[in-house]
């Protein structure tokens with residue numbers, strides 16, 4: 001029997017190409033048909049390998065889920081940006097390649113991110129997703145998040161609602 005190793009770890013600069021690919025695939029899968037095509041393509045194009053190489057050096061913490069050498073997804077986290085919310089930490093992004101969704105990796109990345117923020121002294125956590133991203137809002141609810149905030153994001157003139165979830 002083969003054993004698959006699953007490792008959630010901080011990204012290294014040499015992961016940049018693989019994270020860029022995970023970003024492209026997961027964003028296309030999550031947002032095609034939701035975010036206007038041009039705006040989505042622009043957001044994806046902006047984050048090529050170089051962008052991720054710099055991201056791996058901070059200021060946000062960049063975690064990857066490494067499944068037997070394949071970067072299956074990533075999470076970015078750091079200080080909460082929404083001044084109206086008292087929680088100190090935030091998971092900015094949490095994305096998995098489509099073929100790696102639904103097998104517990106989101107759970108593992110989310111909980112490692114939460115643990116890390118706590119260990120850095122952050123009290124409480126915020127995470128945002130688009131209201132129409134059904135699997136993201138379902139996921140945050142299933143992890144015990146309460147939806148307490150909302151906002152709007154403009155994508156080339158198309159306004160989409162986002163929901164803010166909090167954890168104590």
Ligand SMILES: CC(C)(COP(=O)(O)OP(=O)(O)OC[C@H]1O[C@@H](n2cnc3c(N)ncnc32)[C@H](O)[C@@H]1OP(=O)(O)O)[C@@H](O)C(=O)NCCC(=O)NCCS
Pocket residue numbers: 026030092093094095096097100101102103104105106107108128129130133135136138139142143
């Ligand atoms: C949202 C997303 C990150 C969730 O990750 P995922 O790997 O698909 O989800 P998981 O397999 O970890 O979790 C699925 C379920 O199993 C549960 N679960 C998984 N592992 C578990 C474990 N070890 N113990 C207890 N529960 C577990 C989860 O709580 C969840 O519950 P549910 O059955 O009520 O849905 C992922 O689907 C994704 O990348 N989606 C697209 C991108 C996106 O929208 N990101 C969010 C915006 S930032």
